[in-house]
Amino acid sequence: MRDTAVSRFARVPPVSLFAMTTDELETLLAQQPVALLHRLARGRVHRHFRAGKRRLIELLLQHSSQNRAGLESDLQTLIGERHSQSESGSSSVHHLPAITPKKASPRGTEPESAETAISLSGWLEGLGVPSPQPFVPDSWQNEALSALNETDVVISVPTGSGKTYVAVEAARRAMEDNRTVIYTSPLKALSNTKYTEFSRIFGPDTVGILTGDRQENGQAPLLIMTTEILRNLLYDAASGEIDVRLDTLGLVILDESQYLADPERGVVWEETIIFCPSQARLLLLSASIGNPQDIADWLTSIRSTVCRLVRHSKRTVPLRAGYLHPNGKLTPLFRTLGIPYGHPTHLHPETKRLFLEYEEETLPSGRPRR
Amino acid sequence: MPPSIHPVDLITALRQKHLTPAIVFLTSRRACDEAMETFDHADLVLPPARQEAIAVALERITVQHPSIAEHPLIPLVRRIGIAAHHAGHLPSWKIAIEELMRQGHLDAVFATTTLAAGVDFPARTVVITQSSIRKSRDFTDLTIGEVQQIAGRAGRRGKDHVGFAIVTPSPYIDLAVLTKGLTGQPEAINSQFTISYPMVLNLLKAHPHEQIQGILAKSFAQFQLNQRAELLEQKLDALHVQMEPFGPRVCTDWITQWHTFDHARRHRHMRHQTHRSESPEISARLPFLTPGRVVGLGRGRGIVLRQYRSKGQKNSMLTVLRPDSAVTECPVTGVKEVYDRTYDCAETPTYPWCSTDTFDRLSHQLEELPSHVPVLPILVSLGIEPLPDAIVQSLGDFPCPTCPSRPACQKDFATASRLRQEQQRHTKSIQALRTSLWHRFQERVEVLQQFGYLTPATQLTIDGEWARLIRIDHSLLITELIRAEAFTGADPSLLAGVLASLAHDDDRPGAFPRISPGLSSLLGQVRKLAESLSPYEDPPLLRADVAALVERWVADPTLTWIGLCRLTTMAEGDIYRLLARTLEFLSQVQTLKVTHPGLAESASQAITLIRRGVLEELP
Ligand SMILES: Nc1ncnc2c1ncn2[C@@H]1O[C@H](COP(=O)(O)OP(=O)(O)O)[C@@H](O)[C@H]1O
Numbered sequence: 001m002r003d004t005a006v007s008r009f010a011r012v013p014p015v016s017l018f019a020m021t022t023d024e025l026e027t028l029l030a031q032q033p034v035a036l037l038h039r040l041a042r043g044r045v046h047r048h049f050r051a052g053k054r055r056l057i058e059l060l061l062q063h064s065s066q067n068r069a070g071l072e073s074d075l076q077t078l079i080g081e082r083h084s085q086s087e088s089g090s091s092s093v094h095h096l097p098a099i100t101p102k103k104a105s106p107r108g109t110e111p112e113s114a115e116t117a118i119s120l121s122g123w124l125e126g127l128g129v130p131s132p133q134p135f136v137p138d139s140w141q142n143e144a145l146s147a148l149n150e151t152d153v154v155i156s157v158p159t160g161s162g163k164t165y166v167a168v169e170a171a172r173r174a175m176e177d178n179r180t181v182i183y184t185s186p187l188k189a190l191s192n193t194k195y196t197e198f199s200r201i202f203g204p205d206t207v208g209i210l211t212g213d214r215q216e217n218g219q220a221p222l223l224i225m226t227t228e229i230l231r232n233l234l235y236d237a238a239s240g241e242i243d244v245r246l247d248t249l250g251l252v253i254l255d256e257s258q259y260l261a262d263p264e265r266g267v268v269w270e271e272t273i274i275f276c277p278s279q280a281r282l283l284l285l286s287a288s289i290g291n292p293q294d295i296a297d298w299l300t301s302i303r304s305t306v307c308r309l310v311r312h313s314k315r316t317v318p319l320r321a322g323y324l325h326p327n328g329k330l331t332p333l334f335r336t337l338g339i340p341y342g343h344p345t346h347l348h349p350e351t352k353r354l355f356l357e358y359e360e361e362t363l364p365s366g367r368p369r370r
Numbered sequence: 371m372p373p374s375i376h377p378v379d380l381i382t383a384l385r386q387k388h389l390t391p392a393i394v395f396l397t398s399r400r401a402c403d404e405a406m407e408t409f410d411h412a413d414l415v416l417p418p419a420r421q422e423a424i425a426v427a428l429e430r431i432t433v434q435h436p437s438i439a440e441h442p443l444i445p446l447v448r449r450i451g452i453a454a455h456h457a458g459h460l461p462s463w464k465i466a467i468e469e470l471m472r473q474g475h476l477d478a479v480f481a482t483t484t485l486a487a488g489v490d491f492p493a494r495t496v497v498i499t500q501s502s503i504r505k506s507r508d509f510t511d512l513t514i515g516e517v518q519q520i521a522g523r524a525g526r527r528g529k530d531h532v533g534f535a536i537v538t539p540s541p542y543i544d545l546a547v548l549t550k551g552l553t554g555q556p557e558a559i560n561s562q563f564t565i566s567y568p569m570v571l572n573l574l575k576a577h578p579h580e581q582i583q584g585i586l587a588k589s590f591a592q593f594q595l596n597q598r599a600e601l602l603e604q605k606l607d608a609l610h611v612q613m614e615p616f617g618p619r620v621c622t623d624w625i626t627q628w629h630t631f632d633h634a635r636r637h638r639h640m641r642h643q644t645h646r647s648e649s650p651e652i653s654a655r656l657p658f659l660t661p662g663r664v665v666g667l668g669r670g671r672g673i674v675l676r677q678y679r680s681k682g683q684k685n686s687m688l689t690v691l692r693p694d695s696a697v698t699e700c701p702v703t704g705v706k707e708v709y710d711r712t713y714d715c716a717e718t719p720t721y722p723w724c725s726t727d728t729f730d731r732l733s734h735q736l737e738e739l740p741s742h743v744p745v746l747p748i749l750v751s752l753g754i755e756p757l758p759d760a761i762v763q764s765l766g767d768f769p770c771p772t773c774p775s776r777p778a779c780q781k782d783f784a785t786a787s788r789l790r791q792e793q794q795r796h797t798k799s800i801q802a803l804r805t806s807l808w809h810r811f812q813e814r815v816e817v818l819q820q821f822g823y824l825t826p827a828t829q830l831t832i833d834g835e836w837a838r839l840i841r842i843d844h845s846l847l848i849t850e851l852i853r854a855e856a857f858t859g860a861d862p863s864l865l866a867g868v869l870a871s872l873a874h875d876d877d878r879p880g881a882f883p884r885i886s887p888g889l890s891s892l893l894g895q896v897r898k899l900a901e902s903l904s905p906y907e908d909p910p911l912l913r914a915d916v917a918a919l920v921e922r923w924v925a926d927p928t929l930t931w932i933g934l935c936r937l938t939t940m941a942e943g944d945i946y947r948l949l950a951r952t953l954e955f956l957s958q959v960q961t962l963k964v965t966h967p968g969l970a971e972s973a974s975q976a977i978t979l980i981r982r983g984v985l986e987e988l989p
Pocket of ligand 1: 137162528
């Protein structure tokens, strides 16, 4: 089947490709393995991975009514690529038509660049345990802490950057000032972990935890609770029934603030922020999100001080991505050592080949697996 | 080749390349447990010294969390240095695994992606085996933020020079989702603000009605709505500029004038044909049968792609997208139901009457439409009659035919009218954006007034005063039950059972103990009330089986945790969560000490009875 497709190409000169009849195009598409169709469909067909082969072809044809040339040229590129991969170097490559994907394919797959891809050993290099270093706060951590003296702060940094250090230091400073601190997390399980961690750092008498039916050390200067519990406290305070000393409250730390976007519970973060007493500083800790400036601007618009945004998107420990084939073969996922930000298609050629093989084998009849 | 790598091979490969410790994210709890089972007979045993270290560490953790002492997984974890960590486990077990991981005793943990946010321990490597996760009942692609949250667990500061995220394929994977997730910018987050009944009561308790709009304006929701409104306002400004050439002419509002004239002119032309026009019911529907509207037809549902008139047909016709991407034509009379749901639809002048992207999207949206979609109420007004004859006859008196600016008006009308329509649309949208929260608040206020929690002057009534303390899901149902005295005389186990069935929102099937007659009849009452409240509040699942389970736990203090687990096929972690959620609900009822002392007392007894064994260990 593969051969038919190729020899068909061998006979048809490239120019006439852009003048295929719909029937011809359909036949050619039908001859391709479904994995190739999926690749062709990326960016063209919404949720293509759910469609079967028949349906995919239909959708591709429908789409091509708008950009026929683009589709045909991408198809040609993919067929050529497949062919040169499966018989790399062999003579049959020569009778393939010249492929010029850049010209006619607006979102075709990336051409293999001349630069060589990273090797596995290169990719694994540097793995290991760093020698112990004295603890020096990062500049963003210092920036956040000094900003907190004056204003509310929103922090949006990648997971694992060290938000806890800022929370702990900020809490320490507030308590040294004889102010109380509330720290909230979205999950009871996380509250428990933090309770243990903070008790270890500040001593068990300094830290308390509140749940709906229980208080442990409820009068401690540093209280841990879920955001829902704090919201309830704030409502009680607003209607004059105070349970916990909110007048001395100096700092409210909302961890995992990206929960603001949770469909069911996000509203609780909004209520908490809206009703947070104005004399208390707000510290929002969030994983990387797309619009942290919006959050900071929002806080500025409703609070008495100008909220400061501290953000960065660079991971402290660099990340490398790999691909592990079911047969146990490990390859780098991308062509570069690090993550090629902004270039999702810069796949390692070896990985590309292995994954293509995998898709073909697991989707033999074009039947979607879901 | 197997569809995905064998867990033993996976761990072997990771160990060989020094990529441990690793967190392996799998699709489901079952996948995690099955992965663990594959090690039962594998010959991957840790050296004795490491086994000993795990045992010692576990003993230390057991001091604080005695419930893990006899955990059946301990021997396996100790032997292979690998564990599973998912929501089916008790919190104390998860704490133990996290602690072992933090101390560096484990080589790998199998975890579920759903809990990526709750996994608070890092590793050198994360392994990703899927590109979508189950959210409520559907699988959705991981967002960029979620992929980065998962990858964020890789690489421990101070312990690793680099971290690794390794993708290994399974039939569930779309590689593009993951590569995009790893290389992209996380998505912007959007407000999910909703106005609940307790929110309204609490706001009105503390603030006078006229201040509320200002408070709602402080929400992130309003902040984002304002952003959109401001964008539209800029467009509106641009439109004003574009409209300048079309200002007043011989008549001030020549656009409307021309519109009326033009309409009447054409109408006269078609007058003799108006007999074929539809009944008032049908014509009232016409404005709603626009592209993107979901409709019910004789068989199944569809999405309207266009509405048109065809010469030979008596009625207006529709082109409708049907399941399996079929496109059919049918007369408007064939529409059985107009649903309160429309999707965006980029129209095109040729078949299939919308852009390909729209077509694909609509096809999927149609497939994924929930089985129940509310019907759109349509007012049938008999007043939408064709233009009165008087106007048509007086057409000769219309100024337009003789007006000096007629040629200019005729030429400009199309553009000017389109611009004006756009202006009107934007103005309306801006207004909606600025006031929608307030309207939603008012809707809630009206319901609360209807039920007697608020006075007509929006003060809290006696019932409103205590009802505002119930700040959980299904609050209206709970407060209505209390008012109906459904719980009067109910002992703690009945109360806990009912609240459990309200608190439990998981529909995972399972086998459960028998329910007592008392609880059964009480649940019947709850169900009836929930149904009658359904226009105002989504009814809960109200599973009798989970209610029975909690009832048993509260009613029988001699029942051990193991005994409780044996009564059901539910996982330990789920039972724990069920009881914890029930505690949350009970603790709210417990706050009604002043107004409902008996009920509050019953709730506080139930809390004490629930809090035993495993549930005693954590705050
Ligand atoms: N300035 C720093 N220098 C070295 N290590 C740090 C620094 N800040 C934080 N860490 C370490 O980084 C790790 C991750 O920090 P954590 O606060 O858990 O991350 P986050 O909460 O941002 O996900 C912790 O082990 C912490 O001790």
